Amino acid sequence: MLDETAVDDGPYLLLRGITKQFPGCLANDRVDLTVARNEIHALLGENGAGKSTLVKIIYGVMQPDAGEIVWRGEGVTMQSPAHARRLGIGMVFQHFSLFESLTVAENVALGMNDAKDRANLRERIVEISQKYGLPLSPDQTVHDLSVGERQRIEIVRCLLQNPRLLIMDEPTSVLTPQEVEKLFETLRRLASEGCSILYISHKLEEIRALCDTATIMRLGRVVAHCVPSERSAKELAELMIAAQLDPPSRSRRILAQGARPRLAVENLSQKSPHPFGTDLREVGFAVSPGEILGVAGIAGNGQTELMDALSGEVLADAPETITLDGVAVGRMGPQERRNLGGCFVPEERNGHGAVGAMTLSENAFLTGGARRSLTRFGFINHARTIDFAREIIHRFDVRTTGPKAQARALSGGNLQKFLVGREVMQSRAALVVNQPTWGVDAGAAAAIYRALADLAEKGAAIVIISQDLDEIFLVCDRVAVIAGGRLSRPIPVKEATIEQIGLVMGGAAAKDLGGATAREHA
């Protein structure tokens, strides 16, 4: 498939001194990178390390301020993604460039600028997708496909143009463990056939399993090169953060046996209000005082709908479907559930959990207005609101200029700390958080886990909805899997294995799914 008449025998890609400045942030600082032929090369680093910027430069999405790119022995300026594709570089972005209302074939066609390439497209899609173990049907509309299937479109789109280098940006955050294995097989095959892979990730175990070499970045600079399989995950992580890592301790919480659950859900079925959403089906679980329950699942399996149902943004059909401390709250709105001690942190910080253009103090008022008595006769008590915001900032170590700072000026980690802190400081009964550490740096993540653990110590019930299995295994007492809108029976984390969870996530062990009632897991 790939022609072997190379320009020279040297590395495919050589970057020297790449530098890129954004207002207020030096994203890439004199970065050097070499990708050899037949190599799977990892680009490793925390969020904000500069990996995405670097690959956007390689792919021609933006121009570097300084530095040079040498492709197959010749210096080039990547003028555009189309140019990069013509040279033989393909890229699968972390956030797919897909068009929901169009078909697979149309989506692939859009990635190909040359009319010649678009000839016999549908047959070629079927051929390539089957050859590399990524089956696709050309006439399906994208919005009907799962996330894993959508990624296949992205990959096939690249493969159809015979790349020599395939860049993959955080490809596995949306896959089940089994799908990850299949992807790795595909990537190894491609590399052996002459298409090198530049693999961006922060998942250390995967990199150790898959990649030949690794370049590690931190704060815009290259800090190390290594062979990942020769290092432990802990060593790699320390290189990434340049600090000694203390694994956060899981203190043993004595969970009161037989205590009434603080948060219980029974037979929750709900049609999704979103056009391409997932309906919830007979979801049930109960969380005891002091317990942290993890809901594992890949995005798009009903997590958003579950969060909406728990927070009260979408009302249940019957009041008893959801109970807080024994009170039937299914038909109550968010304010009433808050008054009964429920607290919620949604997945999206900007625009959902907080209003980006408003100040931290106004955002503190957003959910804390009633419980912290911040109003008087229908008017906002500004002084008390600012004090509340200041307290949150102080207690949760939020790095910001103060309560009057705009929410969107904060970094992801700091805003998340503020939002979690806002809820933790109001929580009495239960706290539900969706993707607690998505897009958050390691330091802030540790702070958030500590805050949640402290809250559990005080006897609240906590539910963590997360795509990150490592996180769930680290923090939670029990774990249930959400797949296709159904929730499996929660089992203690100690008894669960990653394979088992992965199978359930992929929908394989159907008998483990199905209506679980609160009564079954006291």
Added chain:
Amino acid sequence: MIFFLTSFFVSVMASSTPLLLAATGELVTERAGVLNLGVEGMMLVGAVTGFVVGHLTGSTTLGLVAAIAGGAALSAIFAFLTLTLLSNQTAAGLALTIFGRGFSSLLGAGYVGIKGPEPLKLAAPGLSKIPFFGPVLFGQDALVYASFLILAAVAWFLYRTHAGLALRAVGDSHDAAHAIGYPVNAIRFSATMFGGAMAGLAGGYMSLVYSPMWAENMTAGRGWIALALVVFATWRPAWLLGGAYLFGAIMYLSLYVQGVGVPIPSPFISALPYLVTVVVLAVISRDRRRIRLNQPACLGRPFYAGA
């Protein structure tokens, strides 16, 4: 009876044509993700420039060309404001309408009540004498036929060409289109100017062929009705035809009924097209799922490449 039906159909087709033209243009604009509320302003500018040029040159054709240019020029201002300067599309569209009304009043001030140039007819001799089908199918103005051709061309463009696919993609997700390397703003600019050209043509048709004369605010809200038509058609060209003709019929009927002398007070009949628009919008919009499935996902959202 045949005579009545014939003249009825002929008149409805003429009445529907400006709606169809303007709505076709706006449909292309909206499929690319741009919500241009200034259709009324662009139609008025097209009407006045068309009439003035037509009157000064004595040629309807030149007038129509000027009308197209006028509408396109105004839409270029809108495109510059919203695509380059990232202005709020609602406010910019309203600015277009307010400016268009003022500009057309100003330019047309000296031309009220003046007779325009000879209107353009494309009557096939002989064929147009066949009862009913003759005048309806062959005796119309050239623009009536053109409106069908343009609609068909737009449908073919959107669904059968790569460029049309790219335009639909830009309306679906401008970030994804940009990431792949499509020039989002250039595509949107072109789509907007096509919409402006069509709105201008629709206005020119009204002042040069349909009325044919210039009067202040002569489009009387047709631009807004064209916007409603695009929603009514759920952004699909085939449905646009039906919608335009439905409204064209209602607008014509309201004029006809007033002329005939029916015991309903004239203002109520004049208000009918606008009321029907509201009712039709209500019927179509209440199916939220359908709207969300068909509405271009990026409609009205500003696009910044560096985001």
Added chain:
Amino acid sequence: MRFEPRGKVSILWTYASPVLAIALTILGTGVVFWALGQAPGPAVYTFLVAPLVQAGGLSALAVKAAPLIMMGAGLALCYRASVWNIGAEGQFTVGAIFAGGFALAFPDLPGALLYPGTIAAGVIGGAAMAAIVAFLRTELNVNEILSSLMLTYVAQYVLIYLVTGPWKDPKGFGFPQTAMFSDGATTPIVIEGTGVHLGCVVAPLAAIAIWALMSKSVLGFQLRVVGQAPRAARFAGFSERRLIWVALLASGGLAGLAGMFEVTGPIGQLTTDLSPGYGFTAVIVAFLGRLHPIGAIFAGLLLALSYLGGDAAQIDLGLPNAVTGIFQGILLFFLLACDILILFRIRLARPRAKAIGAAE
């Protein structure tokens, strides 16, 4: 030329942008006058300055500004909630109809009942009109821009029907107008010898009240949240539907009130021609005032001036008073254009990336 994001909102340009826009508009208007065969300098003077300095100019300004300020402040509240009410003109008309209808129906009621009743009727009329828009939006998902606009046309026809039909003044020589309203239903003049009436005082007071509501009250906070982040509003438990109704009823009621003052004050009766487009100009007032109710006061004064200027241009320069519409349209264009400077700064083209090469 490129636009580079500042990374934050520039406070300087938030206030400087309207000023720059006004300056550019004056230049633009000068160009328009020149194109119409007038000497630009004197023409602009006639348009913008003369109406202020001549006798009675300031009181004429106050009278013209009253409805603009009242409606502009209401629309500012509405737009902050991202509810795009474009039908203020129709709500103005229906408010005038209700107020006028009440005044005509009960001309002899004691003053203490008649005048407040007329006020109430005006507010109810405007609010009722807006309620239709609210209902269509919340229950039937109809875009409020299109519905409010369509209803404006309908309202105008209802007015025409009433004024040429059942409410026509039998002693009016067949003109399309109603009888003049009785004294008890006439808006009192507050400054002797001028046309400055009660509405001119109520308008800025209403704007201040709206400002207090928006910035200090819980309801105002909820409206702002729903306008900026509807999902956050739902998350906080604010009822989006209730807030849409509030926004529309408030702006509609204020527009109706403006109609009531106009019709019981300067006009004194119902005619077919109640407004030279105040409702649409009020949209510009809202934007020019940065969607801030206090800003609406200043913006209202400027746009009122443009109306006076248009009349002056017609009388003194022989130009059609469509120049008012041109001025207003150009103003909104320039305002929108200058607003980009709030979030972006202008940069000339960047040099391409340099290769480091031999230095290593």
